[in-house]
Amino acid sequence: MTLYPIEAGNFKLDGGAMFGVVPKSIWQKTNPADSNNMIDMAARCLLIEDGERLILIDTGMGNKQSEKFFSYYYLWGEHSLDNSLKKFGFHRDDITDVFMTHLHFDHCGGTIQWNKDHSGYEPAFKNARLWSNDEHWEWAVHPNAREKASFLKENILPMEESGNLHFIGKKGKKYLDEAADLGFGVLFADGHTDKQMIPHIEYKNKKLVFMADLLPTAGHIPLPYVMGYDTRPLITLDEKKEFLDKAADENYYLFLEHDAHNEIITLKNTEKGVRLDQTYTFNEIFN
Template identity: 80%
Template sequence: MTLYPIQAGNFKLDGGAMFGVVPKSLWTRTNPADSNNMIDIAARCLLIEDGDKLILIDTGMGDKQSEKFFSYYYPWGEHSIDSSLKEHGFHRDDITDIFMTHLHFDHCGGCIQWNKERTGYEPAFKNARFWSNEDHWEWATKPNAREKASFLKENILPMEQSGKLHFVEQEGNSEFCKADHLGFESLLVDGHTDKQMIPHIDYKGKKLVFMADLLPTVGHIPLPYVMGFDTRPLLTLAEKEKFLQTAANENYYLFMEHDAYNEIITLKNTEKGVRHDQTYTFNELFN
C-alpha cells in the first residue's frame, strides 16, 4: 500500500461559523481572519494505492457550481485534483473507488461534473465506484432545513443514477464500519452530520486517521471549540473528547483535511487536556 496526499483546492469559510460560540479573540490566535472574517481552509484528500485499487478519500467541492456560488467561498491558491494526481503520476480515470466521509458539498462536489453539452451531470471519475453508508445517504437525500444548503442534489443524485453507488456496512452495534475491500475501517460519528465516517489506516507502522470534519483544524482541538455547522454540538464535544484521548494515548497521526497549514499532527496530554504536539508534512513523515 502507498498513500499520497491530494490537494483539491483551497477556499475560505467564515471564522465565526467555524468556531461557533468561541469568541473571535480566542480563535484568531490559531486561525487568523481576513477583513471579511474569513479563515483559510484546505480541501486535502488522500489517495490509497493498494494492488489494483486506487482509492480516493473525498474530492473537494469540484468546479461545476456557479460563479456566484464560489464567490461565497473565496477560492485561493493553484491546487486542483487533476494537477495533484498528475504530480504523483495518476489521472482521474485511474481512480477505481471514491470513499466519501460524508456528502457535504466541500467533500463530495468533485465527484460529479457537467456533461459535455452542459445539459446534465455525470461522474467526474468515469471508472470509479462511489462509497457512502446507507444511513448517511438517507440523511443527505432527505436533508433537514439546516443542512439543505450543504447537501446539493446535483452532487449526490447523479452518483445513484450512474449505477456506481455502493454502501459500506456497519457490523452489529459497532461504532466502526468495516470496508475490508477498501483496506481500512472507519469510525462513525454523528455530531457534525449523521454517520460521518472517519477512516483509520495502518500505514508504515503508524495509525493514520483522516479527520474530515471531526477535527477541522488544529484550532479546534480544545473541547468547546465546536463548529457552528455541527447539527449536534454537544454530541460532537463528546465524540471529540473520546477520540482525542484515544489519539493522544495511542499516538495516532491525524491527517488534516481542512487545516491549510498543518498537514499531519500528533497530540499529547497536558494539564489543560489533550493538546497539539507535533506537526509533520506527509513527505517528512513517510518518505
C-alpha cells in the same frame, strides 16, 4: 500500500461559523481571519494505492457550481485535484474507488461533473465505485433545513443514477475494522452530520486518521471548539473527547483535511486536556 496527499483546492469560510461559541479573540490566535472575518481552509484529500486499487478519500468542491456560488467561498491558491493527481503520475480515470466521508459539497462536489454539452451530470471518475453508507445517504437525500444548503442535489442524485453507488457499514455499528474490503477501518461520528465516516489507516507502522470534519483544523483541538455547522454539538463534544484521548494515548497521526497550513499533527495529554504536540508535512512522516 502507498499513500499520496491530494490537494483539491483552497477556500475560505467564516471564522465565527467555524468556531461556534468560541470568541474571535481566542480562535484568531491559531486561525487568523482576514478583513472579511474569513479563515484559510483546504480541501486536502487522500489517495491510497493498494495493489490494483486506487482509492480516493473525498473529492473537494469540484468545479461545476456557478461563479456566484464560488464567490461565497473565496477560492485561492493554485491547487487542483487533477494537477495533484498528475504530480504523482495518476489521472482521474485511474481511480477505482471514491470514498466519501460525508456528502457535504466541500467533501463530495468533485465526485460529479457536467457532461460534455452541460445538459446534465455524470461521474467525474468514470471507472470508480462510489462509497457512502445507507444511513448517511438517507440523511442527505432528505435533508433537514439546517444542512439543506450543504447537501446539493446535483452532487448527490447523479451518484445513484450512475449505478456506481455502494454502501458500507452495518446499522448500530460504531467502528468497522475494514470498510468494504477497502483496506482501512472506519469510525462513524454523528455530531457534525449523521454517520460521518472517519478512515483509520495502518501505514508504515503508524496509524493515520483522516479527520474530515471531526477535527477540521489544528485550532479545533480544545473540546469546546466546535463548528457552528455541527448539527449535534453536544454529541461532537463526546465524540471529540473519546477520540482525542485515544489519539493522544496511542500516538495517532491525524491527517487534516481542512487545515490549509498543517497537513498532519500529533497530540499530547496536558493538565488542560489534550493539546497539539507536533505538526508535520506528509513527506516528513512518510518519505
